[in-house]
Amino acid sequence: MKNILVTGGAGYIGSHICLRLLEHGYCPVVLDNLTNGHRDSVPIEASFVRGDIRDRATLDHIFIDYKPIAVIHLAGLIEAGLSMRTPEDFYNVNVTGSQVLFASMRANECCSIVFSSTAAVYGNCSQQLIDEEQQIRPTNPYGRSKAIVETILQDYSEIYGFKALALRYFNAAGADPNARAGERHTPETHLIPLAFQAAAGITSGMQVFGTDYNTLDGTCIRDYIHVDDLAKAHIDALNFVTNQHQPNFDYINIGTESGASVLQVLELCQQITGKSFEINYQKRRDGDPERLVASAQKAKRLLNWTARFRNLEEIISHAWSFFESQSK
Ligand SMILES: NC(=O)c1ccc[n+]([C@@H]2O[C@H](COP(=O)([O-])OP(=O)(O)OC[C@H]3O[C@@H](n4cnc5c(N)ncnc54)[C@H](O)[C@@H]3O)[C@@H](O)[C@H]2O)c1
Structure with missing residues (x-):
């Protein structure tokens, strides 16, 4: 079975992605520090490492022990309102944490990644349906932290040969149709x-x-996107990046x-x-x-994905x- 490193896999969206990965014959290896996730949200068939994406030694161990073929990177701080009060935490976890992860990926020659970005990168936008041609203008540190990581991935693709896809999720909602997983944020803000x-x-x-x-x-x-549709988009994105023969970076909206x-x-x-x-x-x-x-x-065009x-x-x-x- 092919291992996939899922950072933040004990969180809301990550736990649904793990279920989908297992259904598609992949083995998720979850790295999560459980600041906002739950150990019992990780399916029992998945491997679990409790640790921080800013901890290089833990990351190197995971790459050596599990040899993942790709990374799905969800770990981060997510609350836009909080980012207006504590931007330092957001840049530390979301940007510095991503850089530590990418450095470990490079050192361990695992350079395929699907990254959790957000519609918050667009900010105020007058378009009825926002397409990816829109200039990004995030209005808070959370959105800016995600935009910075997208830029880093673009550079790492051009210079270090990363194969990377950033998925700009709109509002994740719902739960696994069989109620095996769902949303449990504390404090809840959604x-x-x-x-x-x-x-x-x-x-x-x-x-x-x-x-x-x-x-x-x-x-x-x-735009409320069902979390199971979001999870399926990650399987399609994973197949897309791992099937690329050349380094590549792109970003795609995931919404309805x-x-x-x-x-x-x-x-x-x-x-x-x-x-x-x-x-x-x-x-x-x-x-x-x-x-x-x-x-x-x-x-739809690149991944053949629709909600x-x-x-x-x-x-x-x-x-x-x-x-x-x-x-x-
Ligand atoms: N929920 C949404 O509607 C939404 C929309 C757009 C983008 N996103 C993005 O999707 C991703 C997942 O969102 P979610 O709603 O599942 O959030 P979540 O808080 O439920 O999951 C994030 C997980 O990351 C873990 N984590 C945080 N910091 C960490 C660190 N330093 N090291 C290791 N693990 C760490 C948390 O413990 C948690 O389990 C985030 O990157 C978020 O920005 C979410």
């Missing part, structure tokens, strides 16, 4: 699990930031091409859970773009099944 916490009475209600955007109901619009407003999502959450909750309206937050919806044409789950109700239902399974 809209759908926060709505479930409100519906379950764990919190007293929901805060909505900004009601005066130029959108159908004044709240922000996002349709958007929903914050209020539309909250309404669906109340319908699906059968519980209503209070909504408190607040002023806009700094750094929140009005609308982020992907064009997914490049993913399978296009119905937001189904995406939220999967997330709710997982949430309920955790509270039993």
Whole structure:
């Protein structure tokens, strides 16, 4: 079985990627320091190393012991709002950590990588469907840290021969359709699990930031991509990079091409859970773009990938099944 190093594989998206890798005959080797991940999110068939991507010795051991053929690099700090308060942490983990990882990859002659980038690199963008031709203008240190790593990968591809693909995810949502994995961030900052916490009475209600955007109901619009579709995109991306004969760097949006407003999502959450909750309206937050919806044409063209789950109700239902399974 071919080993794949999955940094951050104990996290939300990483745990779903591990399930998909196993289904496709790969063996995930997870490196995670568990600051935000969970040991029991890693499937038992996968190998697990508890450690930090900034620790060169641990990385070298993994490359020597497991000889992975490629890397899927998800490990990092993810909360854009927090990055406005603690940018040093974000550059340290997301940028310095990536550089330590890439140095170890180079030294150990494993130069194929799929990198978790983000729609946050686009910042405020007037296009209805954002395509990859758009100039990137991230509005917070989180988005900028990802943009810097993309630039590093481009240089490493040209100069050191890396084969690299950056996937710019839009908003990951949902859970494994069989509820084997799901979203468990602490503290939770993502809209759908926060709505479930409100519906379950764990919190007293929901805060909505900004009601005066130029959108159908004044709240922000996002493109919600099912985490299982995201995981499948990584299998396609992995096959793409490992089949390249020449060094290569590219970036691809992963989204559904349709958007929903914050209020539309909250309404669906109340319908699906059968519980209503209070909504408190607040002023806009700094750094929140009005609308982020992907064009997914490049993913279709290069990877032959399209989203399978296009119905937001189904995406939220999967997330709710997982949430309920955790509270039993
Ligand atoms: N969730 C989204 O909607 C979304 C959208 C766009 C991009 N992304 C990117 O996808 C990736 C995964 O996101 P997620 O939602 O699964 O987040 P997550 O926090 O659940 O997973 C990240 C994992 O990385 C681990 N980690 C953090 N710092 C580490 C370090 N220094 N060394 C080793 N492990 C470390 C954490 O313990 C965690 O398990 C991130 O890089 C994120 O920026 C996520």
